[in-house]
Amino acid sequence: xxxxDAPPLVFQVFNEIGxxxxxxxxxxxxxxxxxxxxxxxGVLNHLVRVGDGSTPMAMARAFxxxxxxxxxxxxxxxxxxxxxxxxxxxxxxxKQVWLTDAGRALRDRIIADMSPQFERLARDFxxxxxxxxxxxxxxxxxxxxxxxxxx
Amino acid sequence: xxxxDAPPLVFQVFNEIGxxxxxxxxxxxxxxxxxxxxxxxGVLNHLVRVGDGSTPMAMARAFxxxxxxxxxxxxxxxxxxxxxxxxxxxxxxxKQVWLTDAGRALRDRIIADMSPQFERLARDFxxxxxxxxxxxxxxxxxxxxxxxxxx
DNA sequence: CTATATTGGTTCAATATCGCACTAAAGGAG
DNA sequence: CTCCTTTAGTGCGATATTGAACCAATATAG
Numbered sequence: 218x219x220x221x222d223a224p225p226l227v228f229q230v231f232n233e234i235g236x237x238x239x240x241x242x243x244x245x246x247x248x249x250x251x252x253x254x255x256x257x258x259g260v261l262n263h264l265v266r267v268g269d270g271s272t273p274m275a276m277a278r279a280f281x282x283x284x285x286x287x288x289x290x291x292x293x294x295x296x297x298x299x300x301x302x303x304x305x306x307x308x309x310x311x312k313q314v315w316l317t318d319a320g321r322a323l324r325d326r327i328i329a330d331m332s333p334q335f336e337r338l339a340r341d342f343x344x345x346x347x348x349x350x351x352x353x354x355x356x357x358x359x360x361x362x363x364x365x366x367x368x
Numbered sequence: 369x370x371x372x373d374a375p376p377l378v379f380q381v382f383n384e385i386g387x388x389x390x391x392x393x394x395x396x397x398x399x400x401x402x403x404x405x406x407x408x409x410g411v412l413n414h415l416v417r418v419g420d421g422s423t424p425m426a427m428a429r430a431f432x433x434x435x436x437x438x439x440x441x442x443x444x445x446x447x448x449x450x451x452x453x454x455x456x457x458x459x460x461x462x463k464q465v466w467l468t469d470a471g472r473a474l475r476d477r478i479i480a481d482m483s484p485q486f487e488r489l490a491r492d493f494x495x496x497x498x499x500x501x502x503x504x505x506x507x508x509x510x511x512x513x514x515x516x517x518x519x
Numbered sequence: 520c521t522a523t524a525t526t527g528g529t530t531c532a533a534t535a536t537c538g539c540a541c542t543a544a545a546g547g548a549g
Numbered sequence: 550c551t552c553c554t555t556t557a558g559t560g561c562g563a564t565a566t567t568g569a570a571c572c573a574a575t576a577t578a579g
Contacts, residue, residue, distance in 0.1 A: 225501065226495065226498055226499060227391040227486045227498065229502060230498050230501070230502055231388075231392045231501065233505040233509050234385050234388050234389050234392070234505065235389050235393070236432070236509050236513075237385050237508055237509050237512060238382075238385050238386050238389035239431075239432055239433075240432065240509070240512040240513060241382045241385070241386070241512065242386070243432075244512075245488060248573075252533080252534090256535085256536095260537095272558095273557075273558070274556080274557055275517065277557095278388075281390050281394070282390075282536085282537085283536075283537050283538075284537095284556090284557075284558070284559090285536080285538075285539095285559080285560090286535080286536055286537060287558095288558065288559065289535070289536075289537090290535090292559095293535095295536090305557090306498075308544075308545075308556090308557080309543075309544050309545075310543065310544045310545070310557040311544090311557055312557080312558075328379075335378045336378070338378055338511070338515075339378065341511065342508065342511055344378075346504045346507070347378065347504070347508070348377060349500075349501075349504070349557065350381070350382055350500075350505070351380060353497045353498070353500070354381065354384040354388065354501070356493070357388055357493070357498070358384050358388050358391070359386050360489070360492065360493055361388060361391040361392065361395075362387075362391060364489075365391060365394070403564085405564090405565080407565085407566095423528095424527075424528070425526080425527055425528080429525095433525070433567085434527090434567055434568075434569060435528065436529080436530090436566075436568075436569095437526065437565080437566055439529060439530095440564095440565070440566075440567095441561090444564090444565090456527090459526090459527080459574075459575075460527095460573080460574050460575075461526065461527040461528070461573065461574045461575065462526085462527055462528080462574090463527080463528075476564065509529095
């Protein structure tokens with residue numbers, strides 16, 4: 218493959234990834250209560266995985282979204298009683314986001330609700346292929362992430 | 369790997385895909401004129417690739433978005449003079465979307481503007497890995513697409 | 520044929536995304 | 550310390566997304 222062939226290939230990869238993202242997001246949102254969408258789940262899941270007490274800005278950076286978007290998402294979670302906002306004792310400008318019991322329970326329930334569908338995929342689809350592509354996806358994500366500020 | 373391990377793996381794959389989609393969309397939108405975003409490019413590119421004269425509904429299905437979203441996206445393109453809407457001679461309910469010269473030129477220009485970045489990726493990243501994952505991504509996309517109505 | 524169901528598209532309302540402008544707190548230079 | 554810059558978060562306005570309701574045209578049943 219010559220370098221001239223690379224752009225169409227890269228383009229195709231991003232195209233497939235875009236479609237998969239959309240389809241998988243639709244699946245996720247089908248398992249979420251009315252009024253909550255994928256970004257809400259993303260925050261709940263993030264807080265469970267890395268531990269709560271994180272700040273809105275830290276999460277905005279983690280998700281690569283503008284801070285105003287994160288303000289909006291977190292306020293929706295607060296309104297639904299899924300997280301609490303507290304002042305950050307280490308920095309008067311900043312806040313901390315803590316999961317409530319309801320928030321933790323909802324995250325677990327959504328994952329449990331989706332697992333049959335995931336298991337069906339694992340039966341119908343050759344899962345070893347997913348295992349093979351995961352490291353490449355991670356590498357690509359890291360490259361794009363590092364590349365982000367450079368251009 | 370046992371089936372019990374599958375859900376976390378699937379989850380991880382979708383997670384990486386979600387992040388890559390967001391980063392690549394940001395790159396694309398950085399090359400688009402003010403007032404136009406990724407869905408606008410998606411439509412222009414679609415019309416170039418499969419030929420124009422397509423209907424809004426056909427494109428809504430192709431992009432897996434609600435028809436109201438496609439109405440909105442196409443109307444933005446019309447407002448910017450990038451496509452024309454004409455009645456569909458074969459079906460009085462329906463319309464056809466045709467590229468203008470400006471629309472075709474903009475699509476080409478955006479791709480040309482991005483190609484240095486793609487070529488840099490092709491140099492810095494092992495492109496053969498992307499070639500390897502593309503068929504798996506396609507297979508996964510097709511699976512999810514077929515699965516969509518089933519659940 | 521007529522009656523009914525389906526389909527393509529728009530309008531409207533509710534919520535989401537995000538840039539811009541702003542405030543308050545913190546950090547750094549002198 | 551004071552001044553200036555940077556950082557975290559919010560308010561607001563413009564645009565985007567999407568479900569519900571609706572209309573017009575077409576397809577289908579009888």
